[in-house]
Amino acid sequence: xxxxxxxxxxxxxxxxxxxxxxxxxxxxxxxxxxxxxxxxxxx
Amino acid sequence: xxxxxxxxxxxxxxxxxxxxxxxxxxxxxxxxxxxxxxxxxxxxxxxxxxxxxxxxxxxxxxxxxxxxxxxxxxxxxxxxxxxxxxxxxxxxxxxxxxxxxxxxxxxx
Amino acid sequence: xxxxxxxxxxxxxxxxxxxxxxxxxxxxxxxxxxxxxxxxxxxxxxxxxxxxxxxxxxxxxxxxxxxxxxxxxxxxxxxxxxxxxxxxxxxxxxxxxxxxxxxxxxxxxxxxxxxxxxxxxxxxxxxxxxxxxxxxxxxxxxxxxxxxxxxxxxxxxxxxxxxxxxxxxxxxxxxxxxxxxxxxxxxxxxxxxxxxxxxxxxxxxxxxxxxxxxxxxxxxxxxxxxxxxxxxxxxxxxxxxxxxxxxxxxxxxxxxxxxxxxxxxxxxxxxxxxxxxxxxxxxxxxxxxxxxxxxxxxxxxxxxxxxxxxxxxxxxxxxxxxxxxxxxxxxxxxxxxxxxxxxxxxxxxxxxxxxxxxxxxxxxxxxxxxxxxxxxxxxxxxxxxxxxxxxxxxxxxxxxxxxxxxxxxxxxxxxxxxxxxxxxxxxxxxxxxxxxxxxxxxxxxxxxxxxxxxxxxxxxxxxxxxxxxxxxxxxxxxxxxxxxxxxxxxxxxxxxxxxxxxxxxxxxxxx
Numbered sequence: 001x002x003x004x005x006x007x008x009x010x011x012x013x014x015x016x017x018x019x020x021x022x023x024x025x026x027x028x029x030x031x032x033x034x035x036x037x038x039x040x041x042x043x
Numbered sequence: 044x045x046x047x048x049x050x051x052x053x054x055x056x057x058x059x060x061x062x063x064x065x066x067x068x069x070x071x072x073x074x075x076x077x078x079x080x081x082x083x084x085x086x087x088x089x090x091x092x093x094x095x096x097x098x099x100x101x102x103x104x105x106x107x108x109x110x111x112x113x114x115x116x117x118x119x120x121x122x123x124x125x126x127x128x129x130x131x132x133x134x135x136x137x138x139x140x141x142x143x144x145x146x147x148x149x150x151x
Numbered sequence: 152x153x154x155x156x157x158x159x160x161x162x163x164x165x166x167x168x169x170x171x172x173x174x175x176x177x178x179x180x181x182x183x184x185x186x187x188x189x190x191x192x193x194x195x196x197x198x199x200x201x202x203x204x205x206x207x208x209x210x211x212x213x214x215x216x217x218x219x220x221x222x223x224x225x226x227x228x229x230x231x232x233x234x235x236x237x238x239x240x241x242x243x244x245x246x247x248x249x250x251x252x253x254x255x256x257x258x259x260x261x262x263x264x265x266x267x268x269x270x271x272x273x274x275x276x277x278x279x280x281x282x283x284x285x286x287x288x289x290x291x292x293x294x295x296x297x298x299x300x301x302x303x304x305x306x307x308x309x310x311x312x313x314x315x316x317x318x319x320x321x322x323x324x325x326x327x328x329x330x331x332x333x334x335x336x337x338x339x340x341x342x343x344x345x346x347x348x349x350x351x352x353x354x355x356x357x358x359x360x361x362x363x364x365x366x367x368x369x370x371x372x373x374x375x376x377x378x379x380x381x382x383x384x385x386x387x388x389x390x391x392x393x394x395x396x397x398x399x400x401x402x403x404x405x406x407x408x409x410x411x412x413x414x415x416x417x418x419x420x421x422x423x424x425x426x427x428x429x430x431x432x433x434x435x436x437x438x439x440x441x442x443x444x445x446x447x448x449x450x451x452x453x454x455x456x457x458x459x460x461x462x463x464x465x466x467x468x469x470x471x472x473x474x475x476x477x478x479x480x481x482x483x484x485x486x487x488x489x490x491x492x493x494x495x496x497x498x499x500x501x502x503x504x505x506x507x508x509x510x511x512x513x514x515x516x517x518x519x520x521x522x523x524x525x526x527x528x529x530x531x532x533x534x535x536x537x538x539x540x541x542x543x544x545x546x547x548x549x550x551x552x553x554x555x556x557x558x559x560x561x562x563x564x565x566x567x568x569x570x571x572x573x574x575x576x577x578x579x580x581x582x583x584x585x586x587x588x589x590x591x592x593x594x595x596x597x598x599x600x601x602x603x604x605x606x607x608x609x610x611x612x613x614x615x616x617x618x619x620x621x622x623x624x625x626x627x628x629x630x631x632x633x634x635x636x637x638x639x640x641x642x643x644x645x646x647x648x649x650x651x652x653x654x655x656x657x658x659x660x661x662x
Contacts, residue, residue, distance in 0.1 A: 007065045015609050016535050018069030021493040022123040023106045029116035038048050041609045042535035043525050043576045075534025126496035130544040
């Protein structure tokens with residue numbers, strides 16, 4: 001069963017890992033609906 | 044996890060239902076990924092935010108995990124995340140994330 | 152001709168009490184979880200001044216050791232002592248908190264900083280005997296007020312307390328009863344930024360041997376905002392700090408861009424000098440109280456000391472080409488544009504590979520990269536990884552993709568073209584600029600021929616855009632001798648003569 005298809009997706013990206021918008025681009029191709037995308041910063 | 048982000052996660056769980064949500068993290072290290080995952084499943088382990096003591100049990104993955112990658116368009120993933128795979132310790136991230144999921148996820 | 156980097160300064164102020172009272176991790180914790188274990192344990196994890204001075208990364212920051220030496224030190228660093236560590240270094244110093252509070256008071260022009268009489272009496276001699284403190288600054292030290300007045304201001308008037316070893320010794324008052332932008336909290340934050348910037352300016356003048364009057368323009372590139380309720384970021388930290396530092400011929404302005412601010416400001420400064428607008432520009436920034444102890448919870452949880460216990464400042468002096476100093480080459484500028492996106496490879500591509508490709512250079516043609524030089528001792532226990540190393544891995548991966556590097560040489564790229572991080576996590580402070588002082592020396596000594604400074608900024612934290620940002624530039628050995636892009640006096644005379652002749656001819660033709 002698909003993980004993302006038809007789901008509401010919350011993204012917690014990381015400035016020094018993978019940033020939110022980059023993850024969001026991927027999610028769109030898997031049928032997920034991004035309801036919130038944020039990027040955290042520890043530095 | 045940032046307190047405002049915790050609040051948003053909690054609000055979305057109320058609005059859409061925890062079973063309809065998936066949380067994706069992009070943390071730089073396994074431990075940080077695990078902490079984020081723990082926050083949205085078992086509650087904020089730092090006892091600081093709105094998710095303290097809230098066991099949402101949300102489905103949570105790191106964007107670099109193989110079962111998630113399968114669902115993405117390969118070209119888009121490669122363009123957006125591909126290079127980070129060479130930088131991150133994906134094995135460590137996968138083991139942290141699966142351990143949290145096995146313990147705390149309610150909707151797998 | 153390209154403008155040159157005359158030199159740089161790097162300063163720290165050890166402020167453990169501000170970790171407790173002003174760092175946002177701690178102030179937030181006191182609001183949401185006042186009885187927390189973290190707050191109880193915090194003070195026992197604060198470092199003494201000596202421990203802070205003996206800390207390897209701090210000694211590298213003020214120039215008492217080269218980053219290459221730090222690379223030889225076994226990780227982690229917090230439990231090691233740098234032999235021969237000193238308060239003063241060739242780039243600056245590590246000022247203890249008590250003396251720093253006096254510096255803050257001398258930077259205050261609106262009587263918002265009040266210090267206890269006895270505290271001032273006990274500290275003044277040490278403060279004014281510091282060779283970097285000018286007579287003019289020493290003369291600004293006030294006698295101080297009764298402790299009871301400070302207690303009243305803190306307890307009744309919302310003033311921010313200033314502490315030494317847990318004891319109240321002063322305060323920063325609000326500068327307005329209603330205006331939140333002049334509240335004690337904001338005034339405190341801004342005064343600390345200003346004071347560390349002043350210290351950096353003083354050392355930059357000393358280190359470069361220029362006259363304080365030579366500086367015509369100052370750009371402040373920190374992350375704070377000063378203004379009142381009608382212009383929250385009105386400014387101007389640059390001119391305010393220049394005043395205290397005695398830069399009588401300077402004006403200036405503030406330039407902002409989150410952590411990328413310093414790199415933006417240095418490109419602007421280099422362009423201002425190259426264009427002839429100003430002969431000598433200082434790019435300066437003070438430190439950030441909010442970020443003190445930012446990752447403290449993780450450090451305490453893992454039994455580490457609170458490593459984010461210093462306010463930092465830096466200053467770089469950009470001047471006309473002197474035929475000797477390393478140049479900023481404005482033909483090789485990287486920039487993250489609106490269209491670049493936030494995919495890590497696009498970010499690094501726009502900042503590193505693209506500007507080099509535009510002038511026909513390969514990634515391996517740059518000897519040293521200075522991206523974000525955060526000290527991994529601070530970031531690794533907090534789960535943010537080794538930030539400089541992650542940058543080098545990405546640059547190496549990109550180099551392989553572009554065919555500039557063999558895949559088998561990837562693991563060695565960081566050691567050859569990289570540096571081990573040593574800068575405190577003060578936002579804009581670690582972003583590319585900590586290496587400039589060493590780069591100038593290493594290039595002059597022929598150890599390296601060039602270096603790329605990369606600044607990146609998390610604009611999304613301001614909630615105005617989701618975009619990332621960054622700019623980069625290259626520092627290279629002086630090419631003054633072979634540079635003939637400028638126009639000589641004879642050529643100018645010839646051009647004027649020709650123009651006059653042409654003009655005369657058109658006049659005659661019109662008759």
